[in-house]
Amino acid sequence: MKRTDYINWDEYFMGIALLTAMRSKDPSSQVGACIVSPENKILSLGYNGMPIGCDDDAMPWDREGEPLDTKYMYVCHAELNAILNSAHNNLKGARVYVTLFPCNECAKAIIQSGISEVVYYGDKYHDSDSSVAARFMFKKAGVRLTPYTPSGRRTELEL
Numbered sequence: 001m002k003r004t005d006y007i008n009w010d011e012y013f014m015g016i017a018l019l020t021a022m023r024s025k026d027p028s029s030q031v032g033a034c035i036v037s038p039e040n041k042i043l044s045l046g047y048n049g050m051p052i053g054c055d056d057d058a059m060p061w062d063r064e065g066e067p068l069d070t071k072y073m074y075v076c077h078a079e080l081n082a083i084l085n086s087a088h089n090n091l092k093g094a095r096v097y098v099t100l101f102p103c104n105e106c107a108k109a110i111i112q113s114g115i116s117e118v119v120y121y122g123d124k125y126h127d128s129d130s131s132v133a134a135r136f137m138f139k140k141a142g143v144r145l146t147p148y149t150p151s152g153r154r155t156e157l158e159l
């Protein structure tokens, strides 16, 4: 008889997004994204980090200070990285699993790439202008927004 306690698709893809986030060097928010085809095939992964060629150790990771001395000017968001990493894949009708609700800039990229559903875990900036604008655009563009419901299953990996 087959096993019955296997993880479901949502747990699998959000789990991979959470694992991918662990690659981030951002000291305050580690974000992961996993793009999946309608056939449940993983098309791409991304996490928030500095652009290629920009040495992590030479870039600012601060949240506050002069704008040019903060990470916000430079960091590439998880969702954008996942979209850019999937350059040869057609993302039409795909869904993206993200550990944090997308910002307005990533919302634009998600919409333009043809992704039709966002499954998100955290939403800690829900009331920010960026999140409000992202929701506004997603609604206009018909992108489905699905809050992830944690199953409560805990797992431990020996890495």
Ligand SMILES: Nc1ccn([C@H]2C[C@H](O)[C@@H](COP(=O)(O)O)O2)c(=O)n1
Binding pocket: 026, 028, 029, 030, 031, 047, 048, 049, 063, 071, 075, 076, 077, 078, 079, 098, 100, 101, 102, 103, 106
């Ligand atoms: N959906 C998102 C939202 C944020 N990020 C990145 C951008 C920063 O590296 C970090 C947020 O930093 P905080 O303001 O919380 O210190 O998360 C992302 O990749 N995707």
Ligand SMILES: [Zn+2]
Binding pocket: 077, 078, 079, 080, 102, 103, 104, 105, 106, 107
């Ligand atoms: Zn973003």
